Amino acid sequence: METMMAIVIGILFSIGVYLLLCKSLFRIILGISIIAHAANLMILTMGGLKTGGPPIISGVNLPPTDPLPQALILTAIVINFALTAFLLVLAYRSYLVLGTENMEQLRGNDNE
Amino acid sequence: MSWFYLTTFIPLLYAILVPIFYRHFPRIHTGWFVLPIPIGLFACLIRQIPLIAKDSPLVHTVSWIPHLNINYTVYVDGLTLIFGLIITGIGALVVLYSIYYLLKEREALGNFYVYLLLFMGAMLGVVSSDNVLVLYMFWELTSISSFLLIAFWYQRKASRYGAQKALLITVFGGFCMLAGFLILANITDTFSIRQMIQHADKITGQSLFVPAMILILLGAFTKSAQFPFHIWLPDAMEAPTPISAYLHSATMVKAGIYLIARFTPIFGGNMVWFWLVSGIGLITLFWGSFSAVKQVDLKALLAYSTVSQLGMIVCLLGLGSAAYSGPGEAAILSITAILAAIFHLINHSTFKGSLFMVVGIIDRLSGTRDLRRLGGLMNMMPITFTLAIIGSFSMAGLPPFNGFLSKELFFTSLLNTSQLEIFHLDKWSPLFPIVAWLASIFTFIYCMIIAFRPFLGKHQPHKLAKKIQRAPWGMLLPPTLLAFLIILFFFFPNVLAQYLFLPAISSILPGVMEADLSIEPIKAWHGWTPELFMTMGIIAVGFALFLLFPKWSKVFGRLPLWFTFNYMYDKLLLAIEIASQRITRKYMTGFIRDYLSYIFFFFIVILAGMIFILNSFTFNPTANSPVSIYEFLLCLALVASALLVLCARTRIIAIIGLGVMGYLMIMFFVIFRAPDLALTQLVVETVTTVLFLLCLYFLPKLEKEINKLGFKITNLVFSLGVGILVTIMALSAQGNRLFQPISRFYENAYELAGAKNIVNSILVDFRGFDTMLEILVFCIGGIGVYTLIKIGLTER
DSSP: OHHHHHHHHHHHHHHHHHHHTSSBHHHHHHHHHHHHHHHHHHHHHHTOSSOSBOSBOOSSOOOBOOHHHHHHHHHHHHHHHHHHHHHHHHHHHHHHHHSOOBGGGOSOOTTO | OGGGGGGGHHHHHHHHHHHHHHHHOTTSOHHHHHTHHHHHHHHHHHTTHHHHHTTOOEEEEEEEEGGGTEEEEEEEOHHHHHHHHHHHHHHHHHHHHHHHHSOTTTSOHHHHHHHHHHHHHHHHHHHHBOBHHHHHHHHHHHHHHHHHHHTTSTTSHHHHHHHHHHHHHHHHHHHHHHHHHHHHHHHHTOOBHHHHHHTHHHHHTSTTHHHHHHHHHHHHHHHTTOTTGGGHHHHGGGSOHHHHHIIIIISGGGHHHHHHHHHHHHHTTOHHHHHHHHHHHHHHHHHHHHHHHTOOBHHHHHHHHHHHHHHHHHHHHHHHGGGGGOSTHHHHHHHHHHHHHHHHHHHHHHHHHHHHHHHHHHHHHHSOOBTTTOOOOTTTOHHHHHHHHHHHHHHHTOTTSHHHHHHHHHHHHHHHHHHOOSTTHHHHTTHHHHHHHHHHHHHHHHHHHHHHTTTSSOOOGGGOSSOOOOOOHHHHHHHHHHHHHHHHHHHOHHHHIIIIIHHHHHHHSHHHHTTTOOOOOOOSOOOSOHHHHHHHHHHHHHHHHHHTHHHHGGGGGGSOGGGSHHHHHHHHHHHHHHHHHHHHHHHOOSOHHHHHHHHHHHHHHHHHHHHHHHTOOOOOGGGOOOOOHHHHHHHHHHHHHHHHHHHOSSHHHHHHHHHHHHHHHHHHHHHTTOHHHHHHHHHHHHHHHHHHHHHHHHSOOOOOOOOOHHHHHHHHHHHHHHHHHHHHHHHHHHHOOOSOOGGGGGGGHHHHHSOSBHHHHIIIIITHHHHHHHHHHHHHHHHHHHHHHHTTOTTO
């Protein structure tokens, strides 16, 4: 399972990076989202997969799976949500003001 | 003497008060408030003379960064004392002079005196620090204050140019010196100069001995304007004349000499040191005096003469370092050279200081320093004329002035050295006396130019901007005092020798002087010696050449322009500027893809390289958990949805693909026993999808990107590289379990925090602050979103 997950994560990273290197701001945002998913999966895989019960203390005497990666990912999901929302609004605003979302045209001017 | 270490800080602390005086007492010249400081420090140093003469240096240590072995140690011995006396003594005279030179109505006096005091404190720090890092700090502080003072009239282009040049060259040298210090500190395991000297024998054998020496010498040569770094000094003459007299002839440019003298016990006796120091000094001596003759600006002439005189002192120190080559004759002969160096150091400060002040008076009263426009001033300024005669005759080495004595000592030590049979000197023995003799002829000529050209000849009032008036007494008093000293030192040199020179020599040559060697008394008349004949020859030839000067001065025009070091410096600076601009333009494209490419490139190269170097790739699938067909299908679906996002032609398909991915993530979280994550992801994914759909309405249609093949291939290479690397990292991390996970601690969540959900307790309890700051980030994101949507759009 871990090996398969490692390969899946690698593929997701490749796709994310490819999108990130595109010219369209919209594709860049898509790329960031994919990379975020891949990173979350990676952290989870690092902690070991399916080695115990859910990290909730109950009467069942099953050793819980590693809770620390889950806490990290929870933070990451929420922060990623804020980031995506901000980027989307940024794209909206820059399109409204500058009339383009092509990064090649968003270079700034020469006398900067 | 525990308070004594404060002397360095008195000028620095007092500098804080200067702007207050300037602001609140505009009717009194700020210089009057500053004047007590150098006078007080001078008196305080004078009182130390008897103590130091008994060979008991003052040491005081204040611990600064003790665990790094960096302490502020003040060490005052004979050498420091001489420099301290020059710094404070000339400083006092210069401050007095500046009160009359700088008009309080016109100039920014507050700045001027702050810089001046900053320099004074820094320079005292340089000569009294025992710790090399503290010394370096003060050293750079003198460079900075020199920069500020040269650019005091910053409205002038030439001032800014000169200041930049001085800063670039001296700071370059300073960096080299720091590197040299660090090498020495690394070898001896101490930052203290005294301890380094104790371990001198340990340093000598090291392979880094010569590099350290050359680096430290670069610092000294740039600061002391030695060939070929002398080019900054003439341009530094854009500073106000009191500053030229103080920093650029009497004190700061002698910091390099101090450094050479201070490190002689470590490097002395080495052949490279001997030839570098004395050779460069000799070249500078000749080149400086040769270039001085052709100058038409009085201050430029004095600048080149300073270069030349500094070269002479450096050369003497180089010759003196032979004292370490062996006991006996060489040591005795070399001590004369050190004596001459110290004596000339003091003499140079007196006569050059007074000459600068004389030039300042001429400049102030006539409005020009151009020799072609000056002439016949003798009748109008008789006192100034007398002072110029005394100063320049002393510099030319004529009796009855102190320059005569040190010049004779200089010749003596040159002749002594040519008799030595060390360092291959036997092959080159005539070189030193001949070059020095030629240089002295040019020295004589330029001294005569200073003494006579402005004062004799025909007065041409129509060429002058101002009508000549009487000089104020405050401008005449400081050079008069110096002229008095010039004559006094000629008649009583041995008093100085006993109280100042001997302690200084014993601190430059500690091991050698302990052998109870004494110096011969300095005599003005020592018979019909070769030295005297050399001086007579100089006077005869020099005077003849001075009279014939118009006939042969055309020689200077023959030198091609590109051959000068100034030209090379300017070209080099321009080339560096253009090159760096080009390089910057090349990689700072303003296109985000390029920046991301750099990041991914280094990500791949560094991480792959590290994995390769450390050989840390392991593949160990034995501990893997089993895969069910259901999970396998989930993985396939995840990859497929990501590919859908990649290949989507329209936005809606891309958003659907991303949404599918998000919901598949929920499935994975469920499989991997993470119920909290699944719930959170469910909420977040829904809201995110809604957000994306909202943008569908506002953002333009997704255009098919028409890119060149190269563009696509680059993207592909980077993305595949990152993907493969991440896979390798994930596999290796599975294989290399180096530590026990720390998560076991959190499993006691119920006992520690009273929580049954471990993940929740980590977030809100164990790592509560993290979560709080996360909320803060969220708030900032929210504010950002709000501002981007709401604010500023109404204008358009």
